[in-house]
Amino acid sequence: MTLPIERVRAEFPALALTDHGSARTYLDNPAGTQVPRRVADAVAKCLLETNANLGGHFATTLAAGRVVEEAHQAMADFLGARSAREIVIGPNMTTLTFHLSRAIARDWQPGDEIIVTRMDHEGNVSPWLAIAEDKGLKVKFLPFDKESWQIEVRDLETLLSERTRLVALNYASNLTGSINDVKTLTALAHKAGALVYVDAVQFAPHRLVDVQALGCDFLACSAYKFFGPHMGIVWGREEILERLQAYKCRCSDNDLPQRFETGTPQIELLAGLTATVDYFDWLGGEVGATGSRRQRIAAAYQASVDHEEPLANRLIAGLLEIDGIRIAGITNANRANHRVPTVSFRHDRVAPVTIARALAAANIFVWDGHNYAYELVQHLGIPVDEGVLRIGMAHYNTATEVDQVLAAIKGAIGTRT
Template identity: 65%
Template sequence: MGFSVDAVRGRFPALNLADNGKRRIYLDNPAGTQVPQAVADAVARCLLTTNANLGGYFETTVAAGQVVDEAHQAMADFLGASTPEEIIIGANMTTLTYHMSRTLGRDFKPGDEIVLTRMDHEGNVSPWLQLAEDRGLVVRWVPFHQQSWQVEEQALAEALSDRTRLVALNYASNLTGSINNVKALTRLAKQAGALVYVDAVQFAPHGLVDVRDIGCDFLACSAYKFFGPHLGVLWGRRDVIDALTPYKCRCSSNGLPERFETGTPQIELLAGLSAAVGYFEALGEMAGEKGSRRAKITAAYKASIAYENPLAQKLIDGLSDIAGLTIQGITDPARLQHRVPTVSFTVAGISPESIVRQMNAENIFLWSGHNYAWEVVHQLGIPADDGVVRIGIAHYNTAGEIGETLESVHRTIAMLRQQR
């Protein structure tokens, strides 16, 4: 089972754009992916044909309601949820996490404990730190292991107690690329009686999420990281969210998930969200799957992982040849399944920004900096103002693009060293 990368790239108009005839190489994917034509078409179609607020009886408002319902069902299928009532859609993962942290905090008492990891993006750290400050909670930290690049079960176990109310976990790091065994970590946290909140923003573009299999209580992801529009999605276990009292307008719905979705939704973006899930279905069909939507999504991930991993290894191997360059993450080919194809590095004596500026000028799009992996760079002893060079592969990238990128990295580092 597989797909044609040329057929995939044909669905993404941005990949075929050029600046004065100069190609673009999109390796900024951890910060946001490009979208297929079907997503852009769905957004435009919604704005032009179903542009109305919700709750009325005329044709366009009814159609808008169907757009909203379909987006929730699509994401339920995408994440393996039991019901679309468990799907909460909002502006972005960080905003949703702030909202949910305040809602959960209603029931937390001074002296209660929350557990955070040094591997997480700030979107799954700052909301809980500020809640702890507001409510007098105790924060316990779990580092990641700098040989395995993962949060180890023993380290989490040592941070848990009978006062632990919530554990915030990272599925995959947006800087090191390493994937945590969130199912095993969740099991430990649940044995301690804690709620578990998983940030899957960086994992969802590259691996199948199954919330029921994980056993967590909440899981967040971002549609614009998996070929969709700028939206955040939060899954919450039905029995858990049904018992919560969110902050909301007095006269707004008390139903699920509406009570957690404040204000009028971005209906046109929800249309794009359904189309993004539809793209995964189409990718699964390209890989030969003819079953249910969930089956097609599963096949899409199997095919994309099989395609992305060799590209990631090609990138890692090519970077490893450069003297003074350190890859901040898993490099062992035998452990490739424990990382997503996001590869970050530092070079002794050369600032990441200077490398990225030069490569961006060559139309190779990638990032430098801490990338909001604030705790990660601090644990690694990397100056936050410098951070890393981050290269992120998606399944629409090609081996040729990785080759060109490696040539640029080698050339750029050599040039900068001569200038020192």
């Protein structure tokens, strides 16, 4: 299935914007992607036509209720959930994880254990460190292999014990791009009697998530990383959510998922969230898929993978030709299916911030720093105050943009050597 790149790019108004006559090159996608016009239109339409709180009897409140229901069902289809009751939506993944960690760990006892990885974003580390401190729990850090750039089964096996209550896993690194074998790791954790909470924030923009196939208990992602509005989503297995005590207002709804969604929802953003899933549905149709919404979403992802992998390989090959650059992550093109198109590197003489500023001056958007992969940079011995230069592609990027950033990096380094 060939991605219709020109039709895709036409869906994103931001891609046509210029600054002082210079086109923008968006390679900052791991921090947040651009949105299709339909997403912005849906947000505006909701604000103008269905702007009301929930629970009333008049037209706009009833319409707002439908917006909320449709968004939860859309995300259920998007993630492969059994029902919309398993979808908890909130302001962002980190806030939801802090919130849910309190309910998940409510009955744990001092000495019980949590395992977190040295690959993850702080959003799936700090909430567990905080609840561990509050309740006297023991935290174990699961390393990643510096050769494979993945979390290995043998390393998890050595940390699991009869006191392990939860394993917080990373699906794809926001710095190295590495994809972990979450299904196998989850099965191992379950064998030890532990729950599994998966951070899929960086995986969801690039690959199809199937929570049923993974077998995990919770999975978190962020809509603004997969072309949607600023929202976080956590899927939780219904039978587990049912038995958790929610921290909520006394008079709030006790049904699922409402009891974990405190306060008035961001209804206009929920309208945008449904439109985001509709975009994937549309793209699946554009590449020739039929069938259910889920099937068309799957086809959209496959076409995206087929487009993104050559871009990542092109970028990596170009970077490896530049003297002094060391990439943090998988560089073998034969292992492209083990990574998302996020590439981070350091130069042995020029600081990441210097290169990032030079690229910004050329209207090429990238990030420098630790990117909240705090444990990861320390595990690699990288100065936390410097971090890396991170380039992250999405399916709307092109080979021409890859060549532009490579030329700009050479210029930034060449003028300072």
